Amino acid sequence: MRYVRIIKPSAFDGMREVAGLVPRLVDHEVRRRQITDAARRVIVGGGLDAVTFQSVAAEAGFSVRLVQYYFGTKREFLLATHRSVMADAGARFARRWAELGEQAAPRAALRALFEELLPLDEQRREEEIVLGAFNTAAIAGQGISSEETLAAPRALLMLIGEQLKRANATSVELDAQLMVAALGGLAQGVLSGYADPGRAVELAEHILDRVLGPEIGDNGGGAD
Amino acid sequence: MRYVRIIKPSAFDGMREVAGLVPRLVDHEVRRRQITDAARRVIVGGGLDAVTFQSVAAEAGFSVRLVQYYFGTKREFLLATHRSVMADAGARFARRWAELGEQAAPRAALRALFEELLPLDEQRREEEIVLGAFNTAAIAGQGISSEETLAAPRALLMLIGEQLKRANATSVELDAQLMVAALGGLAQGVLSGYADPGRAVELAEHILDRVLGPEIGDNGGGAD
Numbered sequence: 001m002r003y004v005r006i007i008k009p010s011a012f013d014g015m016r017e018v019a020g021l022v023p024r025l026v027d028h029e030v031r032r033r034q035i036t037d038a039a040r041r042v043i044v045g046g047g048l049d050a051v052t053f054q055s056v057a058a059e060a061g062f063s064v065r066l067v068q069y070y071f072g073t074k075r076e077f078l079l080a081t082h083r084s085v086m087a088d089a090g091a092r093f094a095r096r097w098a099e100l101g102e103q104a105a106p107r108a109a110l111r112a113l114f115e116e117l118l119p120l121d122e123q124r125r126e127e128e129i130v131l132g133a134f135n136t137a138a139i140a141g142q143g144i145s146s147e148e149t150l151a152a153p154r155a156l157l158m159l160i161g162e163q164l165k166r167a168n169a170t171s172v173e174l175d176a177q178l179m180v181a182a183l184g185g186l187a188q189g190v191l192s193g194y195a196d197p198g199r200a201v202e203l204a205e206h207i208l209d210r211v212l213g214p215e216i217g218d219n220g221g222g223a224d
Numbered sequence: 225m226r227y228v229r230i231i232k233p234s235a236f237d238g239m240r241e242v243a244g245l246v247p248r249l250v251d252h253e254v255r256r257r258q259i260t261d262a263a264r265r266v267i268v269g270g271g272l273d274a275v276t277f278q279s280v281a282a283e284a285g286f287s288v289r290l291v292q293y294y295f296g297t298k299r300e301f302l303l304a305t306h307r308s309v310m311a312d313a314g315a316r317f318a319r320r321w322a323e324l325g326e327q328a329a330p331r332a333a334l335r336a337l338f339e340e341l342l343p344l345d346e347q348r349r350e351e352e353i354v355l356g357a358f359n360t361a362a363i364a365g366q367g368i369s370s371e372e373t374l375a376a377p378r379a380l381l382m383l384i385g386e387q388l389k390r391a392n393a394t395s396v397e398l399d400a401q402l403m404v405a406a407l408g409g410l411a412q413g414v415l416s417g418y419a420d421p422g423r424a425v426e427l428a429e430h431i432l433d434r435v436l437g438p439e440i441g442d443n444g445g446g447a448d
Contacts, residue, residue: 185409
């Protein structure tokens with residue numbers, strides 16, 4: 001692989017390391033992603049307080065300088081980590097909805113959304129822990145603002161609201177808020193052991209029953 | 225006030241301070257309460273990580289030794305703090321239900337329960353922040369076990385389940401779990417600014433509508 005000096009190494013002695021490490025063809029997004037992935041694992045292991053340039057660099061197997069090259073401040077890579085979690089979940093929703101097609105029943109679309117949101121496997125579990133840690137930090141006023149953490153529930157509220165409108169629900173806004181609250185509580189409940197994944201799926205279906213009414217017919221099952 | 229030496233001061237030099245501080249007539253429960261109240265405030269201000277013997281003693285206006293006299297380990301006073309939050313909420317439920325009387329409609333009993341649970345004033349807000357911090361710590365495996373943090377949702381599940389049975393609900397267990405999840409998500413949502421207190425009360429009523437059906441008659445109002 002060929003490398004290119006991205007900064008004059010004489011400019012700052014310590015930057016030689018960075019310049020040497022960054023290959024010309026490397027996708028900077030891949031590096032940023034490796035760093036935010038490492039930040040996620042640090043948060044899962046020890047909460048937001050465990051996140052430092054040092055801990056994330058060690059987790060990623062990079063030097064502290066490389067992390068600093070991509071993210072100038074801790075706050076910057078914390079927010080990038082938060083955004084990466086939302087982007088991953090958003091990409092999964094989009095894929096599931098594309099598979100279902102535009103004519104999918106609102107109930108099927110909502111079910112897919114709920115499944116992608118609940119911590120039913122290791123990745124979604126990690127995402128939920130990270131979002132929960134950010135929420136806790138925002139509530140405690142630890143440098144993360146509510147504006148940032150509210151982006152996730154607001155996006156979800158909009159997606160759910162659209163499906164409820166398609167289903168001709170009577171109280172779209174209240175029902176959408178109820179679903180976001182119930183799913184948030186349920187996701188945290190799976191993490192804390194209050195509900196196992198199977199029960200969480202059953203409860204997600206029950207939310208749909210309670211808001212849309214019991215499912216009739218055989219277009220996907222799930223009503224009890 | 226008269227004081228009594230509760231330990232021979234010669235036994236350990238530093239204990240003189242403790243012995244001098246503890247009046248004979250003081251209710252030890254009051255002291256313990258002052259310490260767990262201080263621990264709550266420290267958690268609200270900086271999360272569970274901010275809790276140390278030093279920070280709690282400073283917040284309570286006591287010496288570190290006095291705190292150590294009442295609670296041998298940090299874990300011990302953390303768990304006592306958690307229990308005190310649950311006890312406070314439990315006492316409020318009990319008082320509200322006593323006021324309502326045994327013949328209260330299940331819906332009215334559930335409404336009272338929800339109101340006492342949601343962070344609608346400073347005390348309930350503090351309680352919810354503390355419970356949330358413990359949940360986050362349990363999920364991150366930071367010395368607090370799920371068995372401890374699950375005590376609150378389990379107690380709530382039982383109380384809600386009893387009322388749903390009285391209301392002849394068709395899926396008591398699923399509905400009770402749904403309510404606990406929705407309320408948990410809603411309570412955290414109020415803290416993070418996702419819903420203001422007025423909206424939270426409206427949503428709590430909406431949960432009752434969705435599970436028990438819209439309210440009929442004039443026994444308390446709230447259906448929209």
